[in-house]
Amino acid sequence: MTPDPSGGRRPDRSRPGTPAPGARRPGSTPAGDHRPATSPAGRYPRPTREELAAAADRTLPDVIAPGLDVLFVGINPGLWSAATGWHFARPGNRFWPALHRGGFTPRLLHPSEQDTLPGYGIGITNMVARASARADELTAAELVEGAQILRDKVARYRPRWVAVVGVTAYRIGFARPKATFGAQPERLADARLWVLPNPNGLNAHFTPETLGAAFAELRQASTVL
Numbered sequence: 001m002t003p004d005p006s007g008g009r010r011p012d013r014s015r016p017g018t019p020a021p022g023a024r025r026p027g028s029t030p031a032g033d034h035r036p037a038t039s040p041a042g043r044y045p046r047p048t049r050e051e052l053a054a055a056a057d058r059t060l061p062d063v064i065a066p067g068l069d070v071l072f073v074g075i076n077p078g079l080w081s082a083a084t085g086w087h088f089a090r091p092g093n094r095f096w097p098a099l100h101r102g103g104f105t106p107r108l109l110h111p112s113e114q115d116t117l118p119g120y121g122i123g124i125t126n127m128v129a130r131a132s133a134r135a136d137e138l139t140a141a142e143l144v145e146g147a148q149i150l151r152d153k154v155a156r157y158r159p160r161w162v163a164v165v166g167v168t169a170y171r172i173g174f175a176r177p178k179a180t181f182g183a184q185p186e187r188l189a190d191a192r193l194w195v196l197p198n199p200n201g202l203n204a205h206f207t208p209e210t211l212g213a214a215f216a217e218l219r220q221a222s223t224v225l
Contacts, residue, residue, distance in 0.1 A: 044112060047083035055082035055131055062125040063087065063114050064157055069121035070104070070222050071159040071191075073150060075128065075135040075169040075198070082131035086111035087124045092201030094211055095165070101208070102215025125153060127164070127173055135200075140172050147173035155189035161222050162191045166198040181214065183221065192225065194218050 047055070060077040072095075080090035088095035089111040100108045104122055117123055127146035128138050150173075154162055164170040171179050176186075184193035197206045197214055206214070 044084070047080060051083045052079045055079045056133070057130045058082040059129040060085065060087060060126065060131065062123065062153075063117050064123040064125060064153075065118040066157050068118065068123045068157065068159040070161045070163055070218065071123050071125060071154065071157070072196075073162060073164045074124065074126045075166045076126050076138060076146075077129075077131040079131055079133050081111075084111070086114055087126075088199065090201075093199055094201060094208055095199040097208055098199055098211045098215045101212025102217075103219045104215065123157075123159070125150070127169055135166070135169065135198075138169075143169055143173035144175070151189055154191050158189075159191050161194055161218070162188050163194040163196050163218055165196045167195050168198075170195050182217070192221075194221070 056079060058077070060081055064071065074087060074095075077087070078090050078093075081087055096109055096111060099105055099122075105117075105120060109116065114124065127150055128142050129146075129149075130142075132138065150162070167179060167181060171177050176184070179195060181195050181197060184195060187193060196218065197203060197211055199206075199211055
């Protein structure tokens with residue numbers, strides 16, 4: 001990846017689906033195997049209770065670059081993510097498995113490998129920057145403000161698609177109380193909009209398989225439109 005004056009890192013598009021030079025090159029797994037080819041998880045200790053408490057209200061840097069295919073938008077960082085510095089880091093969160101099942105990555109990535117994502121044309125940001133133990137600790141005003149900040153960010157980085165991970169946050173932040181999952185009729189600073197289910201492990205409405213299928217639907221749309 002080459003430095004970009006806007007503050008992000010520019011993805012290498014010479015070969016679609018190939019990480020940019022310098023990025024860790026993912027390994028391979030047999031077809032249908034959703035386990036990591038290597039397991040970085042064992043190399044990183046779990047945050048302590050004190051570290052998690054100290055992570056409240058911290059912010060987490062975006063994983064972003066100009067001209068991405070899909071920019072995924074979380075609601076806000078959890079304490080586990082704020083303590084580790086990795087998006088969707090809490091064990092039991094199904095974002096990374098869904099990303100792989102949906103066809104966005106060739107193998108299951110560990111959250112610590114998040115910086116390889118722009119090489120696949122994807123990135124991560126959040127509607128609200130501050131970390132909290134639960135998303136329902138956020139106020140409606142924070143979500144509305146976060147939607148405006150996101151709009152400005154999308155205008156700056158110009159991804160083709162913006163995928164908000166959580167329909168309730170989308171409904172509140174964008175004043176769309178009847179919004180449903182999937183493609184949205186409106187655009188965000190010229191980017192197409194998509195709403196995905198929340199991959200939090202507490203979301204019992206979606207299994208790993210149905211969550212992966214929802215991500216796969218976005219993947220298909222993003223490669224066609």
